[in-house]
Amino acid sequence: IPQEGHPIFPLLSLLGLLECLGFVGILFGWVSLVFVFKTEHYFEELCEPNARLMGNTTLVDCKAQDEKFSLIFTLVSFMNNFMTFPIGYNFDRFKTTIAHLIAIFLYTTATLTIAFTSAESALLLFLAMPMLTVGGILFLITNLQVKDSRGITLRASFLFFSVFSVWHVGHTFLLQSRGHIPYLLPPNDRYGPRHCCSPSSSTFLVINAQILLSPSEFPDPGQQKELRSFWGYAFSRRFAWHLMWLSMMQLWHYIFIGTLNSLLATLAKGTRYVAGLGVSIYTTAFAITQFFGVLCAPWNGLLMDLLKQRYQKKASKTGFSASAVALCSTVPCLALTSLLCLGFALCASVPVLPLQYVTFILQVISRSFLYGGNAAFLTLHFGKIFGLVMALSAIVSLLQFPIFTFIKGPLQNDPFYVNVMLVLVSLLTFMHPFLVYRECQRKEGSPAIA
Secondary structure, three states, rough: OOOOOOOOHHHHHHHHHHHHHOOOOOOHHHHHHHHHHHHHHOOOOOOOEEEEEEOOEEEEOHHHHHHHHHHHHHHHHHHHHHHHHHHHHHHHHHHHHHHHHHHHHHHHHHHHHHHOOOHHHHHHHHHHHHHHHHHHHHHHHHHOOOOOOOOOOOOHHHHHHOHHHHHHHHHHHOOOOOOOOOOOOOOOOOOOOOOOOHHHHHOOOEEEOEEEEOHHHOOOHHHHHHOOHHHHOOOOHHHHHHHHHHHHHHHHHHHHHHHHHHHHHHHHHOOOOOOOOHHHHHHHHHHHHHHHHHHHHHHHHHHHHHHHHHHHHHHHHHHHHHHHHHHHHHHHHHHHHHHHHHHHHHHHHHOOOOOHHHHHHHHHHHHHHHHHHHOEEEEHHHHHHHHHHHHHHHHHOHHHHHHHHHHHHOOOOOHHHHHHHHHHHHOOHHHHEEEHHHHHHHHOOOOOOO
């Protein structure tokens, strides 16, 4: 990443931030999208009249419609993670420009497809939504180096997103590097579209996709050989526990987002809200909290930076390695993320409608910490190692559809037992920070710094 003193750093950071803010997280706006899709009568033919009557009103059973939307979300969330590995591999191989152009093609094609769909062509969502999320994750990877609205139609919303492809194209050719961006820029370097670095010059270390080491902190040649081994990381115990840590909490988030619309509809029954109004109010509240995720995102990184500075001061006196310092700084962040997810899971398990406001807040903070603390490994293979952990976690995320079907079927729309099971699973995530803490102690040879 260009250093902070570099002339183009502020503009590059701002455009990268805006690109990620506007185009990466549409997956997490799924609750609002489902509300709009239902308003536009997507898959409404799957709803059937219920035999029960409430006054003079016949109840409508839309379980099949909810299952269809849940299946789309399962596919989208799976593709969002699983495709990160081939995307990361190709990013490492073909570098920034090609990856960004692919992202523009996928994203623009998807937004135009959704803009011109209707209830009659709703099946196109199975094609367009995965393309949309894969394009978004490509925008995220290339920048890691560095609604439910009344009066606005579904077509107008996605045509608006499509027009912004002009911005992406300009960003690709006028500002972004053709290759990968070296951490320490050579003297008199002029960053821009002509900037490129060869594989031999890309000797920099990535920690959490953000924490970088200077050449004075490089390990000896024997350690460098170990660091450059991709499979050495892929088959390590730390990678396995990190995969479990990410997968379990991510599964909770996906199940919550994928089922929130039907959950709110169930909880709103028997309340003071008229039909549909309660769902609309809480869906809007959820969408607003998702927006404030941009304010929560830096917290984990700031905490990690503060901890790293603290450990570096102690390391300068004791002679601990830079890798041990970086590892120690992740332990409180990993533990705090697990604690936030546990609080979110407990609140989400209580079937009280007003409590969901607290659930929404904990969900967005937990999600920000989860993805902010992801990929906590020292490696030169950032694209591949980040992609691999996301791809493997995607396989676990496929469990959300059978779980949703189980809740709708045998459990008769009562998720209590599933929630209890997932809360217990969330407790297992505390094993990851504990084991990293033990490894940190072994690296230091003394528990004082940890």
